[in-house]
Amino acid sequence: MSYNRRSPFLPVVIIAVIIAITVAVILWFKPNNSSVNASQSLSATDNNDAESRSINMANPSNDAGISPNQNNIQFATGLENLPRSLQGTDVDGEIIIDENKQLVVTEGLRRLFDYFLSALGEEEEAIIYARVESYIRSHTPEPAASQAVTIFDQYIAYLKSIPDIENRYGNLQLQATEKGELDLNVVAQQKQDVAKLRQRHFAKETITAFFGAEDEYDDYSIEMVRINQNQQLSEAQKEAAKQDYISRMPDNSIKANIAKQANLNELMSRTEQMQAKGATAEELYNMRRELVGAPAAARLAQVDQEDADFEQRFNQYQVQKQRLLSQNTDKTQAQTQINQIEHQWFNEAERKRLAGYAALQQQKAADTN
Known part of the structure; x- marks a missing residue:
């Protein structure tokens, strides 16, 4: 059970x-x-x-x-x-x-x-x-x-x-x-x-x-x-x-955890708002350092960089994928070439994200329209 x-x-x-x-x-x-x-x-x-x-x-x-x-x-x-x-x-x-x-x-x-x-x-x-x-x-x-x-x-x-x-x-x-x-x-x-x-x-x-x-x-x-x-x-x-x-709760680990969760919620909200306004990496780092401290802010900045790198490769992959599907009448051969690109450009963990990330991007585009 x-x-x-x-x-x-x-x-x-x-x-x-x-x-x-x-x-x-x-x-x-x-x-x-x-x-x-x-x-x-x-x-x-x-x-x-x-x-x-x-x-x-x-x-x-x-x-x-x-x-x-x-x-x-x-x-x-x-x-x-x-x-x-x-x-x-x-x-x-x-x-x-x-x-x-x-x-x-x-x-x-x-x-x-x-x-x-x-x-x-x-x-x-x-x-x-x-x-x-x-x-x-x-x-x-x-x-x-x-x-x-x-x-x-x-x-x-x-x-x-x-x-x-x-x-x-x-x-x-x-x-x-x-x-x-x-x-x-x-x-x-x-x-x-x-x-x-x-x-x-x-x-x-x-x-x-x-x-x-x-x-x-x-x-x-x-x-x-x-x-x-x-x-x-x-x-x-x-x-x-x-x-x-x-503020009136006893100062203990429970209060600390609640405060940490509140900071996390605030962090997510402010990050979305600042990114929507085109905030720079430095501005995001300063905001995060204020909320969660310098080490966490540095890790989040690294995650941002990794996400940006993944998105750039993903966009290039999508262009190549659409080109192969439109130009190649043999769909099996086209899919073989697409699979080769996936293995060249993405590691195993990233490949598992491709379908979900594509669906998310489509949803965002639909919401925008």
């Missing part, structure tokens, strides 16, 4: 009024893509084969479940005979302990769980549980090892409960108002229910470590939509409100 690790949370797709914001930053009620897929797979396993091979993750030693030992599953480190999707990869995540060998819960511990859970569909629950427990105990002293295993039990129970909330609220992607705007009251209620679910399964410090960063992203995303949907604000007022919200 497909199981991607660490992606943003709750994609919200609504109509054109806010699609640019929602596609970019609204990622709702999915701890991450991997966690959501895991919760769906775990739920399906419970329903389809509960008696024969499900694990009572909230209490693995419970007689209702199948412990690793009952299934005769034994690992030394948890890394033996990895499923195909994990072969050749490095274990993601971390296990941190303090000077007293107590577990320090971090977001990296959750990534570690998700790394092994990504094999759901290739391996049964019991095998994955045995892998995780063996990995933890082979890399971690007590009491931190048992503390980490306990949190893994809690995490699995949490993932199994997530589909209930998702089913209760249905597809948020389709829940929009008559104006085509996202119903933020529904979003807030689902967020509240997820928060209550987390409180039932985890200690406060675990909730903060596992979900704090994405909650901050969620809050930012929701506020951006709220501002964008406020019909009482002008575009300038909306932009000012967004900047004010960002």
Whole structure:
């Protein structure tokens, strides 16, 4: 099955009024893509084969479940005979302990769980549980090892409960108002229910470590939509409100990433505007240096030069191609000569771009006309 690790949370797709914001930053009620897929797979396993091979993750030693030992599953480190999707990869995540060998819960511990859970569909629950427990105990002293295993039990129970909330609220992607705007009251209620679910399964410090960063992203995303949907604000007022919200965010990596994305959007917009006005390479470099720094500006200038070189060769290629097709009655021979030109003028990566680039140029010409 497909199981991607660490992606943003709750994609919200609504109509054109806010699609640019929602596609970019609204990622709702999915701890991450991997966690959501895991919760769906775990739920399906419970329903389809509960008696024969499900694990009572909230209490693995419970007689209702199948412990690793009952299934005769034994690992030394948890890394033996990895499923195909994990072969050749490095274990993601971390296990941190303090000077007293107590577990320090971090977001990296959750990534570690998700790394092994990504094999759901290739391996049964019991095998994955045995892998995780063996990995933890082979890399971690007590009491931190048992503390980490306990949190893994809690995490699995949490993932199994997530589909209930998702089913209760249905597809948020389709829940929009008559104006085509996202119903933020529904979003807030689902967020509240997820928060209550987390409180039932985890200690406060675990909730903060596992979900704090994405909650901050969620809050930012929701506020951006709220501002964008406020019909009482002008575009300038909306932009000012967004900047004010960002300025009040804690100074951390999340704020830095948001600022970087804002700079990237500004960079793309200003580059298009300046190029349309015939800006020189020096003018573009100075603008980019101001937004993203000198090293990035230099790399972008190099990309501009490479693009210009490619476009020049492409235009010459198009002229030659049309000449060969119009003058040669033998189309097969003409295509052979065209192929020879392609191999002479373009490398392999550039040749793959030719058809798409030609279509793009045609579209631009049609738009201009």
